[in-house]
Amino acid sequence: MLLPLAVIVACSACASSTPDVEAPDRPGPVAKSSSVAAAMAPGADPLGAELVDIEAADLRMILQRPSAKAVLVNVWATWCEPCVAEMPAVLQVSREYRPRGVETVLISSDFSTQRTAAREFLRESGVDFTTYFKTGDEMAFIEAVSPEWSGALPATFVFGPEGQLQFYKEGQIGYGDLKEVLELMLSEEGSR
Amino acid sequence: MNLAARLGVAAGVLLAVGSRAEAGDRLALGKKAPMATVMMESTDGKKVSIAQAKGAKGTLVIFTCNHCPWAKAWEKRVAELGNEWSKKGFGVLAINPNDPKAQPEDNLDEMKARAKTLGLAFPYTVDATSDVARAFGATKTPEVFLFDAKDELVYHGAIDDNAEKPEAVKKPYLRDALAAVAAGQKVPQAETKAIGCSIKFRS
Numbered sequence: 001m002l003l004p005l006a007v008i009v010a011c012s013a014c015a016s017s018t019p020d021v022e023a024p025d026r027p028g029p030v031a032k033s034s035s036v037a038a039a040m041a042p043g044a045d046p047l048g049a050e051l052v053d054i055e056a057a058d059l060r061m062i063l064q065r066p067s068a069k070a071v072l073v074n075v076w077a078t079w080c081e082p083c084v085a086e087m088p089a090v091l092q093v094s095r096e097y098r099p100r101g102v103e104t105v106l107i108s109s110d111f112s113t114q115r116t117a118a119r120e121f122l123r124e125s126g127v128d129f130t131t132y133f134k135t136g137d138e139m140a141f142i143e144a145v146s147p148e149w150s151g152a153l154p155a156t157f158v159f160g161p162e163g164q165l166q167f168y169k170e171g172q173i174g175y176g177d178l179k180e181v182l183e184l185m186l187s188e189e190g191s192r
Numbered sequence: 193m194n195l196a197a198r199l200g201v202a203a204g205v206l207l208a209v210g211s212r213a214e215a216g217d218r219l220a221l222g223k224k225a226p227m228a229t230v231m232m233e234s235t236d237g238k239k240v241s242i243a244q245a246k247g248a249k250g251t252l253v254i255f256t257c258n259h260c261p262w263a264k265a266w267e268k269r270v271a272e273l274g275n276e277w278s279k280k281g282f283g284v285l286a287i288n289p290n291d292p293k294a295q296p297e298d299n300l301d302e303m304k305a306r307a308k309t310l311g312l313a314f315p316y317t318v319d320a321t322s323d324v325a326r327a328f329g330a331t332k333t334p335e336v337f338l339f340d341a342k343d344e345l346v347y348h349g350a351i352d353d354n355a356e357k358p359e360a361v362k363k364p365y366l367r368d369a370l371a372a373v374a375a376g377q378k379v380p381q382a383e384t385k386a387i388g389c390s391i392k393f394r395s
Contacts, residue, residue: 079261152332152390171390
């Protein structure tokens with residue numbers, strides 16, 4: 001247990017870049033902790049989290065969570081600076097609201113050449129649940145997430161238990177706003 | 193300010209459909225270019241408006257920028273298409289709608305350097321208030337708006353279906369649209385989508 005914990009502690013500052021910091025020109029937001037990640041046994045994910053390739057056709061199954069009160073979806077990429085900046089907030093909200101029936105779906109929209117960087121970033125961010133990697137027809141994928149979405153990143157969506165779109169935002173989202181949306185959703189759910 | 197307003201969502205709509213933050217309504221097919229007379233500073237040192245950039249066959253407006261990895265993945269193709277079709281009677285204009293305070297790589301000096309590197313034969317301009325992008329309902333870079341000879345929007349969306357691998361493009365959406373407009377034909381696929389970076393609107 002100590003090793004994964006060390007990864008999280010060592011990397012707690014890594015993923016937080018602010019919007020007015022100049023965007024990195026090269027893919028992959030984090031350099032410092034990669035040596036820690038490299039020291040781990042290859043192939044074994046210490047946090048037990050897989051990164052699973054998906055296509056547009058897989059999204060219906062992924063987004064429909066009848067046992068969930070709400071499904072929080074965040075589409076991100078290592079090359080997208082505001083995506084990287086907002087990830088700690090998305091994960092914090094995800095952890096806080098999981099016990100209240102909110103399930104979180106993270107989908108990386110990185111290029112196939114960045115898949116390793118995506119894995120590394122997730123690991124360093126302490127993601128301990130299975131997340132997804134977009135493949136296949138991009139337009140079909142965008143439509144399958146939501147026809148309302150233009151394809152802009154970052155993108156955050158909240159779906160109800162029947163898969164109905166309740167909220168979405170294109171552009172960076174903050175912890176406070178995410179929390180308020182979920183509180184509103186859960187209180188609506190509770191009052192039904 | 194209530195939650196809905198703070199999140200940029202129409203009042204009472206929060207638990208229906210959400211926001212696209214600061215973007216305006218998407219420009220519908222058949223509409224003319226909004227804010228067409230707004231003068232924008234260009235990388236060639238002059239000022240130009242969409243109306244001035246208009247071509248006899250049609251006008252191609254591309255919102256793009258320096259920093260966004262998707263814009264960068266497509267920028268050679270944008271340069272090639274823009275240069276090629278500006279010789280075939282189309283007006284071509286690239287517009288950077290981003291706030292350089294949010295993205296320093298998107299300031300005018302950097303834009304000039306990029307225009308030179310790419311050998312752009314058309315203006316690459318600054319949307320100084322991001323209002324042109326707002327008026328178009330543009331949400332990301334890159335994002336294409338193609339108008340026909342009657343100045344009506346006939347194509348909106350992506351350059352093609354593969355940012356990552358130019359050699360693996362199956363659907364060259366923009367090229368097909370340009371060819372259709374040049375031939376006076378209906379654009380086969382008028383609205384497309386692709387991933388891009390959300391526009392860093394100036395406040």
